[in-house]
Amino acid sequence: MSKYWYDYCPDGVESRFEMLVFDRQNQPFLPLTVHYHDCIGRISKSSALSYVQCLLPFFTWLDQFSNFQGKQVKWDDSPDIIRIAVEDYLMNEMACKVREKDTFRFVNRTNKSPNTVNRFLSALKSFYKSLIRLKQYNHSNPLIDSYAILNDYKSHTEGVRKDKPRMPAEAGTENATPHRRLTDSYFKLINEEWQPEIISDIYLPYQVYQAGKKVNWSLREVVIARMLFETGARASEVIELTIGDYHSRKSFQEASTFNKGSHGKRVKFIRFSKDTVKLLIRYINTERKQYDKLHRNFDALPNEVPIFLTVIGTPLSYEAWYYHWDRAMKECEIKLNPHKTRHWFVTTRLREIYNTSKTEAEIAQRKNELIRYIKWSNKDTIIVYEHYFDEERHFEAHNQMLENMKKREGEYLKQMKNKRIKKPELKVLEDIKQIEIDQEILELLDGMEE
Incomplete structure (x- = not known):
């Protein structure tokens, strides 16, 4: 089945787009393409790419299965039509429950829903924001509930006196308005608190290493994968390391790096194994040296240069690295987002x-x-x-208690067989004052009598 897909501009080809999105007929699909490039600078490239990846299945579905009054829904249809299509997609493709509420919709994930529902809604909202900003979508944003904004504004401005505005807070005559973030989304995901994933498979790293071996990962990909599992760092925090980051730590098993929200400032360090150190130095002195324009080894590299390079000698980006990771995961049918290495x-x-x-x-x-x-x-x-x-x-x-119960059951049956078991005797205390019992236990015992 043909799908929407994307590819990066080949080396040596001049284009104002570094990446192109293609439709099911393998023709350039400019709306998603310009959305990706509009996002760059506003959000990180990895986030922009994540948005595109979330939207590709939706646009594929829109071409094949969308329907409004017997016609296929187009991405530039009116907001009402787009909302109907999105609601169908959420229910039929993402296994969500959608409930009407006033001027918007509540969206509930089910146990069959993917973890990407929230990201999909954010990506589609961002898509229409971009196209409106670029004057390529001539309607209001279908993913925004304008009535909610208006009603919230009214509740914050109308006073208790009929047809009179609110008194200033200093007057103290009216209850203060609650300080909360205005939720303007038409599709509101409820009961959606973020939870870290518990990944307890102790063999997961080695499955990934074998997947990389199967698709002939270079030494660069091997080193990065090992660092992800051994350090708990985000992929970008490893990929964008410099020689100076490695030099800045006293231990040869450590490197300084940035953190989410630190804007490139090195605020933490990561630590990895001696085996990974050996592979890292080997990579720098062989594979990296080959692609370095001055063919320098580790000792000759200045602090400001990146550790990881592309085959044309430019700094490795998340997008370029992710291509190799994704290929290995798909080849071995492993569903593993790189960020899950952090949870592991x-x-x-x-x-x-x-x-x-x-x-x-x-x-x-x-x-x-x-x-x-x-x-x-x-x-x-x-x-x-x-x-x-x-x-x-x-x-x-x-489980230990159950094992002990099983063991005692065996002992009991053995004694019964040998007819050596005694009739159980229960010793009842006449006066509870004979023993000291903790107050909490007393309360528990009282409750059991009811």
Whole structure:
């Protein structure tokens, strides 16, 4: 089945577009192409690419299966028609439940829905914002609920006196308006709090390495993949490392790097294995040296140059690297977004913390060390992972209890067979004052009598 797809401009070809999107007839599809390039500068290239990747299946579906009053829906139809098409897509292709509410729609994910529903809605909203800004879509944004904005504005400006505006806050005569972010989306995703993924497959890195081997990854791709799993860093934080980042740390197993929101400022470090260090140095002195325009080895490289290069000697970008990652995952049928390596790292580190720490104080200290290393902006993120391990520890303890019950059942049946079991005797205390019982346990016992 033919699909919408994209490709980068070949080397040596002059074009105002660094990437082109093509439709099902393999013809350039300019709306998505210009949207991608309009996003660059406003958001990162990786985010812009992520938006395009989320929208490709939707435009493919729009060509093949969309229908409004017997006609195929076009991307530049009126907002009402676009909204009907999007609602059909959410329900039939993304397995969502869509419910009408006033002037907008509530969207609920089901257990069959992909994790990309929110990103898809954000991407489509961004797409129409771009096309409106570029004067290529001559309507209001279908993904924005203009009535919600108007009603919210009215509620913030109308006072308690009929037909009178609100009094100023300093007057103290009217309740303050709540400070909240205005939600203008026509499709509002509910019950959609972000949750980190718990990836507990201990063999995942080695499956990825084998996938890379199958498609003949270069040493560069091998080093980057190993760094992702060993450091917990985001892909861009590894890909954009410089020689100076590596020189800046005392340990040869570490490198300084930036963090999300630090705007390139080096605010943290990453640490990797001795084996990866050997592969990194080998890459720099062989493969990278080959593509470096001055053919320099590690000792001759200045601090400002990037560690990872393309085959034409330019700094490696996320998009260029992702092509190799994606090809390996598809070849081996592994559904793995690069960011999931970060979740795998945190899950693995926490498991080691719980398994090797001897006291709760040691667990708490080592978790704080992990939080500082990973540089989470919200420290509460770790709570979700902790919940997973609390459940895991409960399952282990419960399984041990069940094993003990099974063992005792065997002992009991053996004694019954040998007729050596005694009638159980229950000793009842006449006066509860004979023993000391914790107050919480007393309350529990009282509750059991009801």
